[in-house]
Amino acid sequence: xxxFKKTRKPMAAPAKEKPSRVPEGLWVKCPGCxxxxxxxxxxxxxxVCPKCGHHFRLSATERLRLLxxxxxxxxxxxxxxxxxxxxxxxxxxxARLKAGIETTGxxxxxxxxxxxxxxxxxxxxxxxxxxxxxxxxxxxxEKIARGIERALxxxxxxxxxxxxxxxxxMEGALSLMQMAKICGALARLxxxxxxxxxxxxxxxxxxxxxxxxxxxxxxxxxxxALIGFAGPRVIEQTIRQTLPEGFQRSEFLLAHGMLxxxxxxxxxxxxxxxxxHLFLDDAAPLRPVPEAAPAAxxx
Ligand SMILES: [Zn+2]
Numbered sequence: 001x002x003x004f005k006k007t008r009k010p011m012a013a014p015a016k017e018k019p020s021r022v023p024e025g026l027w028v029k030c031p032g033c034x035x036x037x038x039x040x041x042x043x044x045x046x047x048v049c050p051k052c053g054h055h056f057r058l059s060a061t062e063r064l065r066l067l068x069x070x071x072x073x074x075x076x077x078x079x080x081x082x083x084x085x086x087x088x089x090x091x092x093x094x095a096r097l098k099a100g101i102e103t104t105g106x107x108x109x110x111x112x113x114x115x116x117x118x119x120x121x122x123x124x125x126x127x128x129x130x131x132x133x134x135x136x137x138x139x140x141x142e143k144i145a146r147g148i149e150r151a152l153x154x155x156x157x158x159x160x161x162x163x164x165x166x167x168x169x170m171e172g173a174l175s176l177m178q179m180a181k182i183c184g185a186l187a188r189l190x191x192x193x194x195x196x197x198x199x200x201x202x203x204x205x206x207x208x209x210x211x212x213x214x215x216x217x218x219x220x221x222x223x224x225a226l227i228g229f230a231g232p233r234v235i236e237q238t239i240r241q242t243l244p245e246g247f248q249r250s251e252f253l254l255a256h257g258m259l260x261x262x263x264x265x266x267x268x269x270x271x272x273x274x275x276x277h278l279f280l281d282d283a284a285p286l287r288p289v290p291e292a293a294p295a296a297x298x299x
Contacts, residue, residue: 166206
């Protein structure tokens with residue numbers, strides 16, 4: 001009889017786990033404080049973590065719900081990209097558009113609407129990151145430009161909420177042209193002395209940062225949003241230097257004079273309302289008017 005023979009017990013089957021009574025997707029783990037947050041709490045605070053203030057991404061529609069007093073009128077809802085270059089990378093651009101339309105319910109990456117913001121009729125363009133990374137193609141450019149023209153006709157202020165990876169490469173140079181088109185429209189808005197406030201959210205990069213996102217009479221960002229042109233990795237590889245901490249985040253940009261304000265999303269509507277009233281109600285022009293300059297200053 002062997003001394004070390006061990007009678008093997010059959011391995012017990014693992015006890016069946018009690019079925020969880022919490023359905024999937026009810027809790028979200030916050031990347032800021034690593035705590036679990038109840039979905040409804042998160043929705044109630046416009047996707048801001050109630051514990052640490054981490055700003056989760058907000059869809060374009062939720063953004064409009066946050067900013068407008070009540071119902072809004074949407075414009076150019078049915079504009080769709082025609083895939084002018086018949087572009088294909090890992091998959092055809094047509095298929096990407098179709099997937100974007102299915103997941104977001106929008107025809108492209110922006111909603112342009114008018115409605116009351118703190119009682120002021122305002123044009124708001126809200127970008128949707130879920131639609132091909134919020135990229136700016138011909139449709140996004142056209143919708144925003146038309147929105148600005150509407151604001152010009154009806155003498156309304158403009159708020160653009162940026163959330164974008166930049167120009168849409170599947171439309172090549174045509175998407176780059178949108179930068180100039182929107183900036184041109186904004187210049188006309190400026191000449192008409194109507195305010196434009198740019199709200200930069202996570203992320204605002206590429207051609208959007210390089211054009212209208214930075215052209216606001218005021219540029220306001222949400223906390224810790226990634227704002228830049230090229231990504232930090234590309235820059236590090238190009239300049240062969242380690243980038244400082246917090247580089248390309250809202251607070252860093254504010255400290256270096258690239259932004260006017262960093263505002264918590266829960267305060268965003270109140271802040272925008274206050275600023276628009278300041279621009280519109282105040283009889284004194286905010287920008288210096290050349291002909292009104294005193295003669296003495298010309299010495
Ligand atoms: Zn948190």
